[in-house]
Amino acid sequence: MKTSRTLASFATAFITAALVAGVVTPAAAAPVPVGPVTAEAATAATGGTKHFPDVPKSHKFYKPITWMYNVGLTTGIKQGNGAVYDGYSRLSREAMAAFLYREAGSPSFKMPRKKFIDVPSGHKFYKQIMWMYAVGLTTGVKTPQGIAFQPKAQLSREAMAAFMYRKAGKPSIKGARGFSDVPKSHKFYTAITWMKKAGLSTGIKQPNGTVVYGPQQRISREAMAAFLYREAGNPAVIESGKLTLSGTAAVGKTLTAKPNGWAPASVTYSYQWLAGGKNLRGATDAKLPLTASTEGKQVSVRVTASVKGAPSVTMTSGSQTIAPKGLEPIAGTTPTIHGVVQVGQTVTAEPGAWTIEPTLTWLADGKPVGTGNTLTLTPEHAGKKLSVEATAAAQGYQTATLTSRTFPVALAQITGTAPTIEGPIRSAETVTANIGEWSVAPKLYWVMDIDKYLANGGNLDPDDFDFVGSMYGCDTTCSMAKVGSTITLLAVADAPGHERLTLLSPTYTVDGMDTAVVEQEIHRLINEYRASQGLQQLVWDDRLALGARTWVQHLNDIDKLSHSTVEWRNQWAATTWGTGENIFRTCGTSFSTAVHEAETAYRQWLASPSHLRNINTSSWDTTGIGVDVRKYEGTETTPWGTTRPTTTWCVTSSQIFENR
Structure with a gap:
């Protein structure tokens, strides 16, 4: 099940609540089955003011967005756990067409003969876009292929002004002053100034x-x-409150609808009572006398709240079964649910106080899923509304059924730690993913140059085909890319009934070859070879290494190879009983690993008699090694006669031998 911890999160809380859906005794008294019991009871209501979960009352544009939702100008954007408004997203031209068409009352119109080249008749918003064309709100966008609408394009503020101005009938702007960044020569000056x-x-x-x-x-x-x-005109927005019913649900008694907590204070109410989901003729007052015609039926009330200029809001109470006259229901109290309502947890039902012991049935979205006092929540229950129903039956009394308040079953939480990348973050080197501890094993995605990827419209949604196609084809290990690029590790864990957990590693910058590693590896390989030949080990001398490094830097500066002179070496460490030098250079369009570079130089020297002679000289006892990496920019001619830039990397190595 797909959710995003950053966009939405199920609230996990210990809950103890009771919702009364029938006849109950006062809380302090033991329930008794004698005489009618009258008590005000909160009912499970449906409807009310529609809200988007991502637009809380503290939102800057809460009222405009809530108004749009309730008048039907927007239906939101569907997600796995419902619809959101996604206010920060850019508005597309096709969505604007939908808003304006609905605002106009979704009118019928004569379909224009001319069509937009990019809006086929099967398009989701074909009718809305063609209506805009028919009534002159849009003229489209000229392209070499014809007139297009560009439905997916993000709507600019100037184009929006043009749509609104045309819709208003192009009123006069005489005497109006515009904005400083919209001169009179601007294509949409009049429309923007009118705004x-x-x-x-x-x-x-x-x-x-x-x-x-x-x-x-x-x-x-x-x-x-x-x-x-x-x-x-900044119309009012009605905020729905509670809807309660009071009275005894039996023939000869009266039920009363009580809306409370609604805003604004000037709201007025109209009522329509229902029996079996159908309107009861003439039952339009706050009170409903229960006649024989309602016996055995499910009775509820629909309340419509109105304020001048605002869209009306309707709420329907929970229904109650009307008992026969003279046959009282078994007295009891509403059951309650205790525990954490989340996949993987076990919840407990408290049946309440009854004169007859009830049976308990667990309901998920109104359908039975278990019986008894406890229920262990599984992935099948995720996202459903959980309640428990208590039913008591006895001869001579009406069977009583009371249902608890409903609670959404939250997804279980996956736990994990942000991944890290271990190993040398250097071009051509292999690194390893360290995922840390996870309750569900995550899938790994290696993202190169994440900032550029996101800036170019990329996303980090593993369910998106374009995202998966853009990622490195690596598993727990990966070979690093070019110098200067970045690498980031994305870990995503999913499991049935669990909320997806997505965590990012730090972003690492890929460095070039570690020349110190090359130097150390060459030193190790040469000494290993000399040991196999029965020769003494070469002792590292930092002065000789400094001279070797300075020399290879000089060679890379002049882009040529030659041996250093004895006089050159004497600058760093005076020669005693002899000296020698091996030099090696490789060039290519990309890096190899530091170890591979050292092995290549070592093998080439062993294969060359003159270089091998230096390695095998028994009198040498001291060495210093220098390695330098250089980047060369150039151009090359393509088979088509054009030129393109090239990059070449050269690695030059020098080993100085001396007898000290």
């Missing part, structure tokens, strides 16, 4: 205090909600 005059846009305040419009900037979905909301 300011009409109070739809206040502009964007700059650090120096000036206010600009930013016509080329792409507009976000939340900003578009604000523009449409202002255009509508």
Whole structure:
């Protein structure tokens, strides 16, 4: 099951709650089956003001976005656990078409003969886009292939202004002053200036205090909600509260609907009582006298809240089964659920106080999934609404069924630690992924140049085919890429009934070859060979190494090979009883590993009689090795006669031998 810990998280909390859905005794008294029991009871209601989970009341544009949702201008963006608004995302041109078409009342219209080349009849928003064309809100975008709409393109603020201005009937802007960054010569000067005059846009305040419009900037979905909301006159938004029923659910008694906690205070209510889900004719008051016609039926009430200028909001109470007159239900209290309502956890039901011991049935989305006092939650329950139902039956009494409050079953949490990359972060070297401790084994993705990848529109969603296709084909080990690139390790763990956990390693920069490792490896290989020949080991001398390094740097500067002179070497360490030098150079368009470079120099020297002579000289007892890496930029001619840049890496090694 796919979720994102950064976008949404199930709340995990210990819960103890009771929801009354029938006739109960006062909490302090033992339930008794004599006489009618009347008590106000909170019911499980549905409906109310629609909200997006990613737009809390503290959100800057909460009211405009909530208004759009409740008047039907937007349905949000579907995700695995519901719809979100995604206000920070840029608004596409096709989404703008949908908003405006719905705002106009989704009218019928004569379909234009001319079509946009990029909006086929099967397009999700074909009708909305063609309506904009038919009523003159858009003229499209000229391309060499014809007139296009570019539905997926992000909508610019200037194009949005043009759409809104045309929709308003192109009113006059006489006497209006525009924005400083929109001169009169601007293609959309009139539309943008009208936006300011009409109070739809206040502009964007700059650090120096000036206010600009930013016509080329792409507009976000939340900003578009604000523009449409202002255009509508900043209407009120009703916030739904609770809906409770009081009274005894039996023929001859009366049920009363009590909405409370709704805002604003000026809200008015209308009522419609339902029996078996169908309207009861004439039952439109807050109170409902229960007649014989309601016996045995499920009765509920639908309340509609209204405020002038605001979209109405409807809420429906939970239903109650109406008992026959004179046959009272068994007295009891609503069961409660205790524990952590999360996959992998065991929850416990407390049946409450009953005159007859009830049986307990666990429900997931209203369907039975178990019986008894406890239930262990499995991946099959994830995302469903959990409740427990208590049912008591006895001769001479109406069977009583009370259902607890419902709770969403949260996904289990995967635990893990951010991965790290171990080993030399150097071109051509192999590194290893260290994933640390995870409760579910993660899948690894190696991401090169993550900042550039994300800046170019990439994402880190493993369910996206483009993401997987862009990643290195490595598992727990990986060979490093070119010098200067970066490498980041992404660990993603999934399991049925669990919330996906995604963790990133630090981002590492790939360095060039470690010349010190090459020097040390050559020293080891030469001494290993000399030992096999019965020769004494060569002792490392830092002065000779400094001279060797200086010499190979000089060779790379002049891009030629030659041996250093005795006089040169004497600058670093005066020669005593003899001296010699081996030199080796490799060049290519990429690196090999430091160990491979050392082995290559070693093998080449062994294969050359003159170089081998130095290695086999028994009197040598001291050595110093220097290695230098150099990058050369150039060009080459392609088979088509053009030129292209080239990069060549050269590694030059020198080993000085002396008898000290």
